[in-house]
Amino acid sequence: MELDVRGLSCPIPLMRTKKALEADPDQLTVLADSGTAKTNVVNLLKDSGYVVEVAEEPGGYRISARRG
C-alpha cells in the first residue's frame, strides 16, 4: 500500500497515515516531501509498532514501514 502526502500541510499527512493504519496493513509506503511531514509520519509509524526505513528521493522521502 502506498500513500502520497507530498505537498500537504500539517496535520493532513499525519491524518492520512493514521487512517491508512486503521486497516492494520502489514506494510505501508508513504511519500513525503517536507522534513516535518517525514518526521511526523515516521514517529507515528514507529509509535504504532512498525519498523521504518527512510530513503531520500529527488522529490522528497520514501518512508517504508513493515510490521515489527
Next chain:
Amino acid sequence: MATKRRVGPSAWILGGAGVAIGVIAAWLVSQGNPGNMGLCIACFLRDTAGFFIGPAANMGAVAYIRPEIVGLMLGATLAALATKEFRPRGGSATAVRFLLGFVFMVAALVFLGCTVRAWLRLGGGDLNALWGILGIVAGVSVGVLALRRGFDLGRAGSVPRAMGWIAPLVAVVLLVLSVVTALSGPPNGFTVTTANALATGDDPPAVFVKGADGAPADVVKPAGGTVGAHGSIIASDGSVAASAASVAAAKPQPGGKRAPLLISLAAGLAIGVIAQRSRFCSVGGIRDALLVKRFDLLFGVLGLLLGAFVANVALGQFHLGFEGQPIAHTDALGNFAAMAVAGLAAVLLGGCPFRQVIMSAEGDADAFAAVVGMVAGAVASHYFGIASTAKGLSSLGWPALAAGAALLVVIAFARRGQTA
C-alpha cells in the same frame, strides 16, 4: 498492533526545545526586551513593519527591526540547508494563506501577543493569558472540526528555486538594515523608536528619555520640546505638552525596549535552529491531541511554559496577577475571543505563526505568503486603530474579531476535498 504509543521519544525533543526557547525568551526580557516579550512573532513582525511604515500607520512607538526575527529565519535556513531539508515549494492556496495570516495578526494584536507569547505571558505570571490559552483551545477545536470534515488548502508543489530563497533574502536585507541603523541611525524614510523612550498619556503623547537621575533628559516629541520646571515637558511654542504628573505616569514605548542587537540576533539564531530541528509549534500540540490523540507536540508548549516560568522566577521577573501586566489588558472575553480567532487561523494555516516563519525560511513560499499577510495585518491594525492598548480593546476590536471569525469559518468549511 502489538505496541502503540501515544507519546513517543520525540516528546522529549519537543519538550526540551520548548524549555530552551522559554528560557532564552525570559532571558531576552532581562536583557531589555519588553515584559513577557522575549519572543513574540506577532509583535516582532509588527515592530519590523513599523520600521518601514512608521508614523504613516501610527507605528512610531513600535518601529524596530527585531533581530530575533532575522535570527530565527537565518538560523532555520542554515539548519534546513545543513540537513538537506531546504526545499523551495509553494502553490497551495497562496492567496488564502495571505488572508489567514492577515486575520491571525489582527486577532493577535487584539490579545496583544501571538500564540507563543500567550504561553510566555502565563510563564511570567500574567493570568490574563489563561483566557487567551482557553481561546486557543476553542479556536483549535473549531479547526479540528473543519479538518475532520475534510478541510484542505491543497497540495504544494515544487516552485522555481528562486521563490524559495525570497524569505532568507528578506532576512539578509533586514540584517543589513539592522546593522546600518545600529551604526548610524535609520536611513532616510525609515523609523526607529528611540531606545528606552517613554510616552505620556496625552493626545498627542509627549515622548522622552530619562536621564541617569530618573528625570526626563531628552525630549523626542514634540520636536524642539524642552524639559520645564518640575519635570513637565514644554513644546517649542511655550505651551505645556505634558504636565509633570503625566510625565511621571509615562509608559515605555514597546519598540524602544530591546535587548542589544547582537544578543537578540544570537538568541534568534539559536531559537531558529532549535525550532527547525524540533518542529516546535505553539498550536500543533493542542491540535494533534484533539485530532489524532497524539501528544508529543503538546510537550513543546508545556516545556515553553515551564522554561519561561523557571527562568522568570530565577531572574526575578515573575509577577503573578491580572492587573498591571506588561503589554497586556484585562478584558477576559476579549482575550479569549482574540486568541480563539488566532488559534483557528493558525490551524487552517497548518501551524502557528512561529512555524510559518520557520517554514518560510525552509523555502516554503506559501508560509512566506502567510508571513506577508501577518505584516499587512499589523499595518492595517495600527493604521485603523484596531490593535488593543493596555487600557483594553479599541472600539474596532470586536468588529474586527467578528469579521475575522466570519471569514475564517467560511474558509474552514468551504474548502474541502481539494486533494485526492
